[in-house]
Amino acid sequence: MPYTYLITGATSSVGSALIRRVWKPGDIVIAQGAGDLELLEELRPLCGGSLHCYDVDLTGEAPLAAFLAEVRENFGCPTHIVHLPALRVVNKKFKNFDEQRFLLDFNVQVMSALRICKAFLPDMMKARFGRILFMLTDYIIGVPPKNTTAYIVAKNALRGLARSLATEAAPAGVTVNCVAPYMMETRFLTDTPDLIVEASAAANPMGRNARVEDVVPAMAFLLSDEAGFISGAELPVTGGARY
Amino acid sequence: MSEQEIFESVQEIFRTVFDDDSIVLTREMTADDIEDWDSLEQINLLVAIEKKFSVKFKLDDVKNLPNVGAMLDLVKRMVA
Numbered sequence: 001m002p003y004t005y006l007i008t009g010a011t012s013s014v015g016s017a018l019i020r021r022v023w024k025p026g027d028i029v030i031a032q033g034a035g036d037l038e039l040l041e042e043l044r045p046l047c048g049g050s051l052h053c054y055d056v057d058l059t060g061e062a063p064l065a066a067f068l069a070e071v072r073e074n075f076g077c078p079t080h081i082v083h084l085p086a087l088r089v090v091n092k093k094f095k096n097f098d099e100q101r102f103l104l105d106f107n108v109q110v111m112s113a114l115r116i117c118k119a120f121l122p123d124m125m126k127a128r129f130g131r132i133l134f135m136l137t138d139y140i141i142g143v144p145p146k147n148t149t150a151y152i153v154a155k156n157a158l159r160g161l162a163r164s165l166a167t168e169a170a171p172a173g174v175t176v177n178c179v180a181p182y183m184m185e186t187r188f189l190t191d192t193p194d195l196i197v198e199a200s201a202a203a204n205p206m207g208r209n210a211r212v213e214d215v216v217p218a219m220a221f222l223l224s225d226e227a228g229f230i231s232g233a234e235l236p237v238t239g240g241a242r243y
Numbered sequence: 244m245s246e247q248e249i250f251e252s253v254q255e256i257f258r259t260v261f262d263d264d265s266i267v268l269t270r271e272m273t274a275d276d277i278e279d280w281d282s283l284e285q286i287n288l289l290v291a292i293e294k295k296f297s298v299k300f301k302l303d304d305v306k307n308l309p310n311v312g313a314m315l316d317l318v319k320r321m322v323a
C-alpha cells in the first residue's frame with residue numbers, strides 16, 4: 001500500500017535521511033522546511049515527482065493553516081506524520097528567560113504539532129491506520145541539564161501531546177511515538193562550540209554523540225507496519241547515556 | 244597581552260558566567276569556591292574564554308584543569 005508521509009522539519013539532516021530511508025515507489029512525501037528547501041533537492045533523483053516541498057514558517061498560525069489546507073486538498077489525509085522542527089537550543093539561566101523566543105519555539109515545536117494532529121488525526125482514526133512520530137531529546141529522561149528551560153518545557157509539552165494522543169488514537173490502530181536521541185551531530189549544532197560537542201561525546205558511555213544513522217533506523221521502525229502494537233513509546237537513542 | 248590583562252579578562256568572564264560581580268579570582272581558586280561552578284559551567288567558562296581570546300581548546304587540554312591558575316596559564320600559553 002502506498003503511503004503519504006507528511007514530514008515537518010524535513011530539511012534537517014534527520015528529515016532528509018528519513019525520507020531516503022522510508023520512501024518507496026508509489027509513496028508521496030510532503031516535506032516542510034522554512035527558507036531552506038534547496039536542502040531537499042538531493043532527494044529529487046530518488047523520489048522524483050512524489051516529493052512535494054513546502055516553505056512554511058511554523059512560528060505563526062496562519063501559514064501553517066494555509067499549508068494544512070493545501071495538503072488536504074492535494075493529497076488528502078497523510079498516513080504518516082513526522083514532526084521534527086525545533087529552534088536551536090539556547091543555553092540561558094532562568095532569570096534571563098526570553099519569553100518571546102520561547103513562544104516562537106513553542107509554536108514551532110508544540111503548537112504546530114498540535115494543529116497538524118488536529119487537522120489529520122480524526123481522519124487517520126477513521127481510516128483505522130496511521131503513524132505519528134515526534135522528535136524529542138534525551139534531556140526529557142531523568143534530570144534535565146540546567147539552563148535549558150525553554151527547550152525542556154517545549155519538549156515535555158510535545159511529549160505530553162504524544163502521550164495523550166497515543167491514548168486516544170490507540171483504539172483506531174493509530175500509533176503515536178517519540179524518539180529521544182542523545183546530542184546528535186547534525187547541522188542543528190552548527191552554532192554550538194566544538195568544546196561542548198566534544199564534551200558531550202566524552203560524557204557518553206559509548207564515547208561519542210549520536211549520529212543521524214543511529215536515529216533514523218529507530219524512527220523508520222516506529223513508522224513501520226510491524227510496529228503497529230507500539231504506541232506511546234519514547235525510544236531513547238543514547239548509547240546508554242540515559243534510559 | 245600581559246598576564247594582568249589576561250587575568251582581568253578571565254575574571255570578567257567568571258563574573259559574567261556566574262552573574263556575580265563580587266567574584267575576585269585567585270590562582271588557587273577551584274570549583275569548590277564558587278557554588279555554581281559545575282562541569283556545565285566549566286564548559287561555559289571555557290567557551291567564553293575561547294571567544295574572548297580567539298583561541299580554540301582541545302578537550303584533552305582542559306578536562307583536568309585543577310584551578311584558576313592552571314586555566315590562566317593555559318590561556319597565556321595559547322595567546323603567546
